[in-house]
Amino acid sequence: MFTRYRRDTALYTNLINRNIQKKFDNLSKTELEFMSEVARADFINFVMVEEGFLYEENGEELAFDAIIYYIEEEPLRIDALLSEWIDVWSWKWKQRVKLVLQDDPSMVKAEQLLNQKLSPVIPRIKNYNWFRRFTLGSLINVNEVCFTNLLSDSIVKGALFKVAKTLPPDKVVEIIEKNPMFVIEEIVSRVKELKAFKGNLVVVRLNPKFFEERRERLVEWW
Incomplete structure (x- = not known):
């Protein structure tokens, strides 16, 4: 096998x-x-x-x-x-895709805040994988077929962060579980915005040896 x-x-x-x-x-x-x-x-x-x-x-x-x-x-x-x-x-x-030699400090700070807010939330969202699959399908249906895993994860996390940035984890989980349509509508909105955006979305950090060390991150477009 x-x-x-x-x-x-x-x-x-x-x-x-x-x-x-x-x-x-x-x-x-x-x-x-x-x-x-x-x-x-x-x-x-x-x-x-x-x-x-x-x-x-x-x-x-x-x-x-x-x-x-x-x-x-x-x-x-x-x-x-x-x-x-x-x-x-x-x-x-x-x-x-945009190639850079170093990270943007403001993007690093924003990513750290997002991870801090969502790390205690995501494992408790029962529909998280469904939200991610829904986002994958939505992206592919509008021809956003490159870096689909990264974009899907980032869009779903962005939708959850809209709630999590001002509320404690327990409250965030409660709101999402009671109102999954909020996340779905937010995903649909973000995919539409992404489709209309014509610039770089993914930043790949590399060292002078090209891709031996790399890090992928989504560029904020909203």
Whole structure:
């Protein structure tokens, strides 16, 4: 089983790498590895939405299995999915991702405050994973297909922080549990704002050796 998984993972990685290299010239090995890591997760999320696995508990696993099946049994299907996705993904990478050599102190401070407020809250939100899956689907449906995990987490956390910034954790959990539509409406609003925003969303911090050390963060656009 483990040997089969390693084989399937290598098969999938090679497929994604080839498609990235068609869109980006002269990538170093470390650049390709980093982009491939992001792209593999993003394409699994895309297939999870396309194939109707979004709200399945093991949706990522089902999507991965579907990808491997298409590679081996239905190459035209995987070619159609990939050609549709990679064009948008590569465009979004160029539009959304900004490379920097050092962190913005104001962003670091804001992130620390958000984590401080939400760390005692998130484990107690029963619908947190559902909110995240809903956000994933909403993003992909408006062609925001790059860094989907990071964007989804950040949008959901931003929605929760709107309540958590002024209230104690117990009260935040109570409000969210009684009124999940507040979070859903906030997610929908933020996805619409994100779609309309045309600048960088993801900042990747790197050292002079390119991507050996990196840190991803969402740029605030609202």
